[in-house]
Amino acid sequence: MQYTIQNNKLNIAIKKTGAELCSIQSVKNNTQFMWDADSSIWGNYAPNLFPIIGSLKEDTYIFEGKKYSLPKHGFIRGNTDFELHEHTETSLTLKLTYNEATLKVYPFKFEFYMTYKLTDNKLDIIHTVKNLDDKTMYFSVGGHPAFKCPVFEDEQYYDYVLEFEHPENSKTHLINTTNGLISNKTKPVFNNTNILPLTHDLFNDDALIFKDLKSKQVSLKSKKHGTILTVSYPDFDYLGIWAKPTGNYVCIEPWLGIADNDDTNQDFKIKEGILTLDAGEIFEVGYGVVVDGGILF
Template sequence: MYTLENNKLKIAVKKIGAELCQISSVQNINEFMWDANPTVWGNHAPNLFPIIGALKNNTYRFENKEYKLSKHGFIRNNPDVVLHEQTSDSLTFKLGYNEKTLKSYPFKFEFFMTYKLIDNTIEVTHTIKNCDEQTMYFSVGGHPAFKCPVYQNETYDDYSLEFECEENSVRHRINMENGLISSKTESVFNNSNLIKLKHELFNEDALVFKDLKSRKVTLKSNTYGAILTVKFKEFPFLGIWAKPAGNYVCIEPWLGIADHEDTSQDFKTKEGILSLKANETFTATYSIEIHNNHLV
């Protein structure tokens, strides 16, 4: 495990999967990340690449060949990730292609995760380099789980998610049997910018949004006000999720999405898929700001 600290925040990142696993106040006892209780959900903040969510039958086709990839791809829980660079305020991790990845993903790549600590904010940057002679296709995104409630005298129902803009976006329902996006939608907003948290909100899996106007969302306590804000300007999709029994909420910026039930399974035409030409590099950053009044 590797750590960074300034006069406000301390963060920790696991080598395995380059997974952010701690965001703490330096001056008080406040913790802001889910503790990964394995009886509920044993992760903190998996990194998602080269797919997000599930593939139909865990399978896709590329150039007339079939490949198998499990949900969210192969970065999370991957022991082959290594620390690439460490500075006074940043940690960068790397996974390069190898024989194992080429069996499930036929592209030569380098994947980097950088965590940079700036005052009361963590910048999370994904960098993908195409080392191949062909165009590569991929999705990438985050899955950070935030502690909820933060304070002992609160309950889960004391919290809400406040979006930057008034929204009318619908959630795209997930088929609980196969993890795929269905054709069913459900209204979540009605010219409003608030989702009140309650455990049963996640009885039918994640809230998946494709067309939010907002580029930031704030976790708020009825008692203590704004706790943290996730800014995701470069990410068109957003997932909101928790296990119904979990005292946390995941705010998930995505560049990509799970397969639709009606998918052709052609990787090149997968919804939300990105393409990167030979020898080019792609970056995308989201940030987590912890509001200062919880750090003193």
């Protein structure tokens, strides 16, 4: 099942399963900006990540002396228990409430909301977490949207770059490809530049993971057609850039949290990037996608 929201610029589709964004399309010319989730390559559009990001060591964490297991990126992706909370012409909110299945793997009572709000040529994607428990809640949250690349038939993947807001000197934190964890190794990516050329082999060693970018927005740009779209993530500490090396897409992933390190002791309370939320409190964070007006109009 899918829901849609629309204005005179963009038509947006969201799957009920996982509250997953699956289409950003121009009203004027039907240009599609999202990856098509080809299952032979990578069968997702834009998974929502909660209550962890990336992989846990041995798929396990420890909370107050007890072991729990969670799959990579948590239990929102593919979750069929979302309910419609609110739906207008230009906004949609879906809600997931804790249940017996979540309590077995995540010992907190919560409500998790995904809101999609369309304003002109901008889509805001908002994550809201409510702690319904009587204890402090520990979690991470983030996005994993996959944008079509190339967008137009007269282009190749290498005709695209990511242009960051500021010149950067950041390194990527390398993933141990045998277990999906963050190793202690890094690799230079930027040398006082804000341009990252896209090539398929850029992702031969999995995602690029940045912890210290100055930029809080990045644009997907075509050498032939100019700026395609811009993702802004002012309140996120980490950014992942990823694609399957055979996939014609690029994921721009704002994260509050990160996969476990190789040397973690698996204590959830001191996990890198973990957030806390007091009993009865509400946490909200969002990122935005602006589709360039030159393409739309």
